[in-house]
Amino acid sequence: MRPSRAGGLLAPPVNSPYLLIFIVFFLSITTQCQAWRPWAHQDHPNDTLSLGDSKKFEGSSEFVHLRYHMGPVLTANITVHPIWYGAWAPSQKRIIRAFIRSLSPEGAAPRPPSVAGWWRTVALYTDQTGANVTRDVRLGAEKNDRLCSQGKRLNRLSVQHVIRSAVSSRTRPLPVNPLGGLYLLLTSDDVSVDDFCGQVCGFHYFTFPSIVGYTMPYAWVGNSARACPSVCAWPYAVPAGYGGPLAGAPPNGDLGVDGMISVIGHELAEMASNPFANAWYAGDPSFPTEIADLCEGIYGTGGGGSYTGQLTVDHHDGAAYNLNGVGGRRFLVQWVWHPALNYCFGPNALDQ
């Protein structure tokens, strides 16, 4: 076993003003938490295409009314199809592939807490027939769009054109799998996407038949290394002048990609539990708060505000993480809302 210590960003020392602020924070979580974020947060209530945005705020069981809205969840085996948009190094692809392979029980890391254990919370969500979200998540065929077929500035509609190209390409198109296929568009660090960095680090939605030819869940996640690591690769990067200690080093040695892992996990969890924006979410349908939105920035016990919660920090290389994956890989992935416990949960929780 690797020696480790619990660590985190800005752990509030007891007997300090932070403690009081923390208490006030928890008492006023629904209205005050936004001011507490180390990152910018702006609501965008008119944007109906922003369902499933990777927004950043926390929830508290007292005020969260997560509801099931009768639509389907992903009960069939899930196959994730990455679409690599722009220039991706083989080492970067390997990190993301390893994370996806770590999700299914077969890929479970020998040492808990594992990525597969994290997905078990997602698999607690059911549809109206009582069928669970599948625990079987596989890495499927991949597609490269190295030359950026839709340019280096994407918006929410051109993203769908990228997916259309990938499934209708003359050479090795991605399989069309409306039952369990998830299309994961990953943009390199020189590609901009509407609202990237300002409001979102990723989003999920479903494709329109008029563009793609099918209705299938998809997500976009961007590499923020160049544009805004302190927003989308937090807690490995923090805003300038923030002052607090860093949580630790990216466990796979790539700030942007290690930061993307948590956002990918976020979007996969929400796609599985709310693939067509009519299943599991809290709040208004035009601005839903989904199972991962509720737990953004929380990676371990005690997390909330700008505190990550208890992480493992490797004393050899300083890597901060909370989950083990295939091939000895380590990942940091935010928690998701637990439907029975009614709070954010992960397999690294200390009090289970």
Ligand SMILES: *[C@@H]1O[C@H](CO)[C@@H](O)[C@H](O)[C@H]1NC(C)=O
């Ligand atoms: C939302 O839409 C309403 C009416 O369409 C408009 O008055 C308002 O300014 C919009 N708000 C934002 C944040 O765009």
Ligand SMILES: *[C@@H]1O[C@H](CO)[C@@H](O)[C@H](O)[C@H]1NC(C)=O
């Ligand atoms: C899902 O995958 C498992 C193997 O992990 C297989 O046994 C099962 O038949 C698959 N189910 C469907 C519906 O494809």
Ligand SMILES: *[C@@H]1O[C@H](CO)[C@@H](O)[C@H](O)[C@H]1NC(C)=O
């Ligand atoms: C399916 O979901 C129910 C309700 O959350 C849960 O009790 C059960 O353990 C889940 N089954 C699996 C296989 O995850």
